[in-house]
Amino acid sequence: MDLHFGDSKPTDEEREAVDALLGPPGSAWEAPFGDSTVRSEADLRWARGGRAARERRDLLLPGLHAVNDRVGWISDGALDYLCRRLTVPPAEAYGVATFYSMFSVKPRPATVLHVCTDVVCAAAGSAELCAAVEGRLGLGSGVSVERSPCLGLCERAPAALVVRAGSGAGAGADAPHEPGAEKPYATAVIAPATPEATVLAASAPEAAEPEPPASLAVPQAGQPGLTLLRRIGVVDPASLDDYRSHGGYAALRRAFTLGPAGVIREVTDAGLVGRGGAAFPTGVKWKATASQPDRPHYLVCNADESEPGTFKDRVLMEGDPYSLIEAMTIAGYAVGAHKGYLYLRGEYPRALRLLSNAIGQARARGLLGDDVLGQGYAFDIEIRRGAGAYICGEETALFNSIEGYRGEPRSKPPFPVEKGLFGKPTAENNVETLVNVLPILTMGAEAYAAIGTEKSTGPKLFCVSGSVERPGIYELPFGATLGELLDLAGKPGNLRAVLLGGAAGGFVRADEMDIPLTFEGTRAAGTTLGSGVVLAVDDTVPLPRILLRIAEFFRDESCGQCVPCRVGTVRQEEALHRIAERTGAAAAGDIALLREVGRAMRDASICGLGQTAWNAVESAIDRLGAYE
Amino acid sequence: MTAIPLGVPRRLVEFTLDGQEARVPEGSTILDACRAAGKDIPTLCEGDTLTPKNACRVCVVEVEGARTLAPACSRKAEAGMEVRTDTERARHSRKVVLELLASSVNLSTTPRAAEWIKEYEAKPDRFGPDAARVDEEPRVDNDLYVRDYDKCILCYKCVDACGDQWQNTFAISVVGRGFDARIAVEHDAPLTDSACVYCGNCIEVCPTGALSFKSEFDMRAAGTWNEAEQTETTTVCAYCGVGCNLTLHVQDNEIVKVTSPHDNPVTHGNLCIKGRFGYQHVQNRD
Ligand SMILES: Cc1cc2nc3c(=O)[nH]c(=O)nc-3n(C[C@H](O)[C@H](O)[C@H](O)COP(=O)(O)O)c2cc1C
Ligand code: SF4
Ligand code: SF4
Ligand code: SF4
Ligand code: FES
Ligand code: FES
Numbered sequence: 001m002d003l004h005f006g007d008s009k010p011t012d013e014e015r016e017a018v019d020a021l022l023g024p025p026g027s028a029w030e031a032p033f034g035d036s037t038v039r040s041e042a043d044l045r046w047a048r049g050g051r052a053a054r055e056r057r058d059l060l061l062p063g064l065h066a067v068n069d070r071v072g073w074i075s076d077g078a079l080d081y082l083c084r085r086l087t088v089p090p091a092e093a094y095g096v097a098t099f100y101s102m103f104s105v106k107p108r109p110a111t112v113l114h115v116c117t118d119v120v121c122a123a124a125g126s127a128e129l130c131a132a133v134e135g136r137l138g139l140g141s142g143v144s145v146e147r148s149p150c151l152g153l154c155e156r157a158p159a160a161l162v163v164r165a166g167s168g169a170g171a172g173a174d175a176p177h178e179p180g181a182e183k184p185y186a187t188a189v190i191a192p193a194t195p196e197a198t199v200l201a202a203s204a205p206e207a208a209e210p211e212p213p214a215s216l217a218v219p220q221a222g223q224p225g226l227t228l229l230r231r232i233g234v235v236d237p238a239s240l241d242d243y244r245s246h247g248g249y250a251a252l253r254r255a256f257t258l259g260p261a262g263v264i265r266e267v268t269d270a271g272l273v274g275r276g277g278a279a280f281p282t283g284v285k286w287k288a289t290a291s292q293p294d295r296p297h298y299l300v301c302n303a304d305e306s307e308p309g310t311f312k313d314r315v316l317m318e319g320d321p322y323s324l325i326e327a328m329t330i331a332g333y334a335v336g337a338h339k340g341y342l343y344l345r346g347e348y349p350r351a352l353r354l355l356s357n358a359i360g361q362a363r364a365r366g367l368l369g370d371d372v373l374g375q376g377y378a379f380d381i382e383i384r385r386g387a388g389a390y391i392c393g394e395e396t397a398l399f400n401s402i403e404g405y406r407g408e409p410r411s412k413p414p415f416p417v418e419k420g421l422f423g424k425p426t427a428e429n430n431v432e433t434l435v436n437v438l439p440i441l442t443m444g445a446e447a448y449a450a451i452g453t454e455k456s457t458g459p460k461l462f463c464v465s466g467s468v469e470r471p472g473i474y475e476l477p478f479g480a481t482l483g484e485l486l487d488l489a490g491k492p493g494n495l496r497a498v499l500l501g502g503a504a505g506g507f508v509r510a511d512e513m514d515i516p517l518t519f520e521g522t523r524a525a526g527t528t529l530g531s532g533v534v535l536a537v538d539d540t541v542p543l544p545r546i547l548l549r550i551a552e553f554f555r556d557e558s559c560g561q562c563v564p565c566r567v568g569t570v571r572q573e574e575a576l577h578r579i580a581e582r583t584g585a586a587a588a589g590d591i592a593l594l595r596e597v598g599r600a601m602r603d604a605s606i607c608g609l610g611q612t613a614w615n616a617v618e619s620a621i622d623r624l625g626a627y628e
Numbered sequence: 629m630t631a632i633p634l635g636v637p638r639r640l641v642e643f644t645l646d647g648q649e650a651r652v653p654e655g656s657t658i659l660d661a662c663r664a665a666g667k668d669i670p671t672l673c674e675g676d677t678l679t680p681k682n683a684c685r686v687c688v689v690e691v692e693g694a695r696t697l698a699p700a701c702s703r704k705a706e707a708g709m710e711v712r713t714d715t716e717r718a719r720h721s722r723k724v725v726l727e728l729l730a731s732s733v734n735l736s737t738t739p740r741a742a743e744w745i746k747e748y749e750a751k752p753d754r755f756g757p758d759a760a761r762v763d764e765e766p767r768v769d770n771d772l773y774v775r776d777y778d779k780c781i782l783c784y785k786c787v788d789a790c791g792d793q794w795q796n797t798f799a800i801s802v803v804g805r806g807f808d809a810r811i812a813v814e815h816d817a818p819l820t821d822s823a824c825v826y827c828g829n830c831i832e833v834c835p836t837g838a839l840s841f842k843s844e845f846d847m848r849a850a851g852t853w854n855e856a857e858q859t860e861t862t863t864v865c866a867y868c869g870v871g872c873n874l875t876l877h878v879q880d881n882e883i884v885k886v887t888s889p890h891d892n893p894v895t896h897g898n899l900c901i902k903g904r905f906g907y908q909h910v911q912n913r914d
Contacts, residue, residue, distance in 0.1 A: 002797055004823035006814070076815045089791075089798030090814035091823065098803040105815070389805070406802065411682055411702060560782065560802070560809030562683050564721070567728035570760050570807045578756075593754065600724035603697045603717060604685040611696060 003089055005080045007033050014078035017070035021063055022056075022085050032081045054087045058422075060096060060404030065346075065385055068103050069169030069185050072110040079105070088404065099406045099559075100387035101146075102163075102346050110165040110183075111143045113202045114347065115193070116158060118150035118308045119499070119549055120465045123541045124157035124192070132195035133160075133202070143202045149390065149553055150308035151347050154465035154535075155217045155472045156191035160198050161347055162205040163187050187349035211350060214319035217311065219470045219489070227439050227451075227459045228432070229475045232319030237354050240361040243322035249367065251441040255330045256375045258441075260290060263334040267437060269445035271457035276302055276393075276430030277504070277531045278608070279519050282437075285427055288417040289335040292425035299332040299340040300402075300421055300428040304386055304393035306345055307502040308553060309533035312461040313431035315473045317344075317351040320435075321358040325381065327434035329372060330441065332379045335427045340381045343398050346388050355383060390557040394607050395428045396420075397559065408559045409607035432461055432532075452478030456518035460532065464489040466499075467538035476517065483513030485534060496539040497624050501530020503550045504612035506619030507537075527619065543626050544580045547617050551576050554613035565610025568601040572614065579627055587627040594621075643709040650705070658689055658700040658711055667713055670722060670744045672729075673783035674701035675833050677896045678793050681784035686725045686744075689713045697721055723748040731755045732807075733762050734779045737837030737848075760807065766845070769818040772826050772905050774845040779838035780811055786830035786839060787811065794898050799823035800830060811838075828904035832887060832897050841885040854879060862889060865903040870895075872903050883907045 010018070010032050025031045028039035063082045067074050074097050083090045097103050102112075115133065117126045130145065137143050153159035169185035188201040188208035201208035215221040215233025222233055236242040243249075255263050268283025289297055301324065305313040317324055328340045344352055359381050362368045370378045384402050386392050392401045396410035399421045420426025436458055440448045449457045456478035462485055465471045469490025476485060482498065483491075495510040506527045508515060515525045522529045537546065551573040560566045575594050579587040598614030605611045620626040638653035645661055652661045662669050673684040680701045688697035692710035697718055705711075712718065726745050730752035735741040745752070766776040782802065790800045799822050803812045813822035831839045840848075847853040858879045865872045872895045875887045886904050890897035 002825075004797075004799075006821070008815075079815070089801075089823065091799055091801040091812070092791075094812070094814045094816070095801035095803045099805050101805075411699070555806060558806040560804070560806045561681075562685050563725050563728055563781070564685055566782070566807055566809070567732050568724075570732075571728065571755050574755065574759060596720070597724055597728070600721045600728075604688045604721040604725060605696070606682070606685075 003083075003087065005033060005084050005090060006076070008075075008077040008080050009033050010075070010077040010081040011071075013070060014067055014075065015081060017066045018063060018078070018082050018085060021066045022059065025085065030085050032077075032084070056086050057088055057404040058402055060086055060088055060093060061384065061387065061401060064093075064097055064100075064103055065387065066169070068387075069165055070167065072112065072165035073104040073106065073108050075105075075107075086404075092405075096404065096406055100346075100389050101148075102388035108144045109142045111202055111205070112163050113143050113145045113198070114148035114151065114161040114163070115145060115198075116149070116151040116153070116160065117147045117549075118553065119503075119546055120150070120154040120309060120535060121158040122545070122549055123466065123537075126158040129158050129160070129193055129195060129198065133198050136195060136199045137202065141202075148347075149306065149556065150310075151191075152305055152311040152314045152345070153189065153191040154309055154311055154463065156212075157465065158193050159189070159191035160193040160201070161187065161189055161349075162201050162208070163349075164205045189350065214315050217315045217472045218319070219472045220474060226475050228316070228435055228461060229319075229473065231323065232315065235320060235322075237319055237321050238357055240322060240358070240365060240367075243320075247442070248322055249326055249373075251438040252326050252330055252367075252373065254441045255333055256373065256377075260334045260336060263330060263441070264290060266440055266445045267334070270440040270448040271455075272433065272436055272440060272448075273456070273519065274430055275432035275436070275461070275532065277307070277501070279529070282429065282433055285417060285429075286331070286335050289425045289427040292418060294418075294425055296339070296424055297335050297337040298421045298424055298426040299328060299335055299337040300395075300398065300426055301328050301340065301342045301431060301434060302393060302395065302398060302428055303342055303344045303348075303351070303431050304390075304398065305348075305431070306386075306390040306393050306557075307504065307531045307533065308550075309465055309499065309502045309535045310463050310531045311465075312463050312473050312532055314348055314351055316431055316435055316461075317348070318354055321351070321354040322362070323435050323438055324355070324431055325358050325362050325368070327437045328381055329368065329379050330437050331427065331429060331434055333372075333377055335425075337427070338378050338380070340379065341402055341421065342381055342383045343392070343402060344383055344385055345393075346386045352383065352385065359383070389559075390553075391559045391607075391609055394609065397607070398428065399426070406559070408561045409609075411606055453516075453518050453520070455520045460517065460529075462517070462532045462534050464534045464536070466536040467492045467495065467541070468536045478518045479521075480517050481513060482508070482515045482517060482534070485517060486513065486536065489534075489536075492536065492538045494538045494540065495536055496541075496543070497537045497620075499533065499535040499537065499546075499616065501528040502533035502535075503553055503616055504608065505530040505533060506615050507624055508619075509623055528615075543620060543624065544576070547620055547626065548573070548576050548580060550616050551613075554609065558609060558613075562604075562606045562610060564601045564603075565605045565607075565613065568597050568605075568610065569613055571597050572601075572617065576617065583627045591621060591627060594618075641705050641707050643705050643707060643711065645711050646713055652705050656705050658698065658703050658705055658713075659687060661705050661711075662689075662700060662713055669700050669713060670726075670740070670748075671701055672738070672781060672835055673785065675785050675835065677890050678785055678788050678833060681788070683784055684725065684729070684781060686722055686729075688718055688721050688725075690715045690718050719748060723750045726750040727752045727754070729781055731759050731761070733781055733836075735781075735836065737779060737840075738781075738835060764810075767819070768842070768845070770820050770826075770842075772842055772901075773819075773828060773831055774840055774842055775811070775819070776838050776840070776845070777810055779836045781836055781838075782809060782811070783835055785833040785835065789829045789833045789898075790824075794896070795825070795827055795829050797823055797825050797827070799825070826901040826905060827899060828886075828901070829898045831904075832899075843884050847879075847884065853884075858884065865899070867902040867906065872899055874899065874903055876907070883911060
């Protein structure tokens with residue numbers, strides 16, 4: 001490689017932010033442009049960098065975060081300096097920085113207010129919230145107001161998130177204010193958001209009202225009979241001792257007595273299938289990974305959770321973070337991995353804090369590290385923060401994102417179990433999938449498989465939001481009906497439709513309450529369970545507006561790699577705009593157009609985003625008669 | 629004499645292609661097999677010297693048992709596969725992809741685009757006059773080549789040619805996301821402020837004319853570009869000892885651009901700035 005870094009310089013602050021992550025430059029070759037202070041005798045005789053530096057390419061995303069967290073945006077000088085340190089071509093790094101919506105390569109205020117304008121929040125008044133907040137903040141407020149896709153706080157809609165750049169940002173904890181320093185990095189979550197509270201939090205995020213505990217998102221919290229949610233609201237999510245006193249780490253002990261093959265057998269016998277949307281059998285995935293001769297193996301936990309209407313993974317991570325750490329350790333042990341990556345969406349500051357704490361504690365107590373539980377098994381977990389890109393939840397896009405490339409899906413085959421993260425065999429699982437491994441090991445495969453139905457075993461989490469009395473996360477055994485779930489959550493009298501499975505899922509009618517909530521039952525009903533979204537829509541919300549918002553979401557979130565999705569999502573949104581106010585014959589032409597484009601998107605797109613981007617709209621037309 | 633690298637003999641894979649038995653060496657793509665069988669599948673992002681990114685999706689075919697269509701240019705033929713290249717389903721996707729492309733960018737200098745649009749009965753106009761277009765002005769910021777992203781289909785070929793597949797300069801990448809994604813250099817700067825070394829290998833691979841010689845761009849603007857009247861002469865570059873092959877495109881006794889044969893086993897169509905752009909000295913008439 002013949003790299004060219006230009007002559008832009010980082011500011012002291014930007015340089016400090018990068019050095020805090022990577023350490024000081026090792027030689028003059030890594031130093032910022034024009035900086036001769038670190039030049040040593042040896043530097044004049046040979047150039048280092050090359051391979052060793054290139055192997056750190058995966059630090060590009062953390063590096064971009066470091067600068068963005070500190071300054072609020074990424075300047076040419078900062079980007080070039082980061083590139084010099086990592087031997088990454090600036091053009092590629094620029095391509096990466098511009099891929100994520102939480103980064104900016106143009107100057108902007110240090111404080112960014114993300115206001116969710118997605119389906120649930122829109123129905124709860126996010127447009128009015130935005131207008132009111134912008135009105136109050138006025139010009140020159142030093143706050144950049146940005147409209148955001150679902151923030152994963154749908155049970156408390158409308159939602160907003162403040163991120164204020166400043167010093168002391170780092171692996172999770174909001175560092176204490178250094179005396180004399182400028183404002184420190186701070187985040188605040190406001191949900192439900194009133195204009196007053198939002199403006200207040202935007203001007204002083206460090207002083208914002210604390211968030212309610214995660215258990216408030218679990219209406220069943222504390223009830224007997226829960227499996228996945230049983231510790232939420234019961235344990236202190238910050239305390240390892242409390243976790244252990246509530247049964248924590250019993251599953252890992254059992255795993256060590258079973259051995260890796262034994263764990264995989266239990267998970268297979270339990271019939272566990274993935275909860276991330278694709279419903280792939282977990283045992284099959286683990287076995288395929290474990291049996292690959294190529295080394296090392298990796299475990300990746302997909303905690304990107306950006307499907308609109310989905311917030312179960314957040315609640316699990318915030319309410320019971322150690323369970324995920326324990327489950328990842330077991331999964332890593334089963335597939336023969338010594339390193340696990342936890343890819344967490346960038347918009348979850350509290351989950352980041354709690355998980356960082358949990359990992360630190362587990363490491364300090366020998367539950368992670370060189371010799372887990374004294375069993376001679378080495379395993380550690382690293383958190384990687386996403387930076388605002390739904391597509392990074394797609395398994396191969398997630399690998400690219402961790403590796404420091406644009407979060408574009410790879411074409412399959414080869415599949416991740418063969419060539420995944422860093423080109424090595426990788427098992428990637430959703431948070432909820434992993435957490436299910438704990439009850440499988442503690443109660444045994446047979447008892448676990450007895451829950452639910454024959455083909456959909458175990459307990460399932462549902463993210464209920466929209467027009468219901470008690471929105472939140474519900475746990476039910478597979479096989480309960482949609483009606484039963486909605487009765488628990490307080491079904492409105494004027495229910496019009498339910499969006500099942502999120503934006504990539506489909507609508508069902510209010511008279512289809514008998515649909516059994518299982519993979520096979522929803523499939524038989526011509527719909528999908530997806531990521532467990534149950535979004536209730538009453539007859540006061542105009543359906544065309546919801547469909548437009550869904551189309552806008554896919555257009556915004558398409559990675560842009562393949563034509564059917566890159567252009568198709570734009571044409572879909574345009575057609576929906578044209579027919580927003582029309583029905584019947586006036587809409588027929590555009591509906592035919594939508595069908596043709598939708599069919600090609602489903603058939604010819606590279607990944608699930610383009611393949612499913614037309615599902616919800618199609619179901620609204622066919623099942624709900626949206627434009628009749 | 630050109631040396632043809634033989635390599636290790638490869639096993640043959642047997643599968644069915646449109647109902648016919650097909651046998652191709654292991655590792656061949658479905659497209660390789662189609663071409664060997666004389667079938668014409670449209671392709672845009674595929675190129676003979678690069679690993680295709682399979683991003684355009686115009687070459688999709690139906691593989692029995694698969695949920696979605698497969699890109700013929702990248703999917704390897706597997707034993708026992710049943711592939712259909714000309715089904716209604718595959719043709720529908722190709723048609724829509726051509727419509728989506730032609731309605732958003734300018735395909736006027738893309739070879740064969742017009743022919744395929746006709747063959748597949750694609751109607752790019754049906755998205756209406758307000759359909760979003762890429763709408764970019766040509767970037768003329770140096771004397772050697774012009775970037776006209778209004779013609780860019782984001783095939784990633786220039787990125788790969790500048791990056792790890794050939795030039796190893798990494799001056800070009802895709803920036804932004806979705807419909808706003810564009811090809812750009814670092815910080816979206818002018819080419820002259822970038823890492824570009826003007827080897828022109830990106831122009832060599834660009835399938836749409838989005839990247840072109842300044843000479844060609846100017847002649848097209850003046851209406852004097854006439855490919856039918858051009859002659860092509862392949863010769864050897866005289867600048868250095870590498871000895872790359874140059875193909876001189878000559879119109880009215882003037883060299884109007886320089887390409888390089890892709891089947892040359894040493895250079896595969898790559899040149900450096902001297903061979904690609906340094907031709908004025910042979911026609912200096914001062
Ligand atoms: C566009 C797209 C977005 C996705 N987002 C997520 C996500 O946020 N979280 C998740 O767990 N899976 C997501 N998935 C599914 C993953 O690709 C993958 O199937 C899953 O993480 C595998 O884990 P599982 O087997 O435990 O379900 C997404 C898939 C697509 C196509
Ligand atoms: S379907 Fe969409 S998101 Fe997926 S690769 Fe293609 S452009 Fe990217
Ligand atoms: S400029 Fe040409 S080679 Fe590059 S992506 Fe666009 S069409 Fe492809
Ligand atoms: S094109 Fe460049 S490398 Fe090739 S022979 Fe000419 S001067 Fe040498
Ligand atoms: S947080 Fe706004 S829709 Fe989910
Ligand atoms: S030529 Fe195959 S996808 Fe573009």
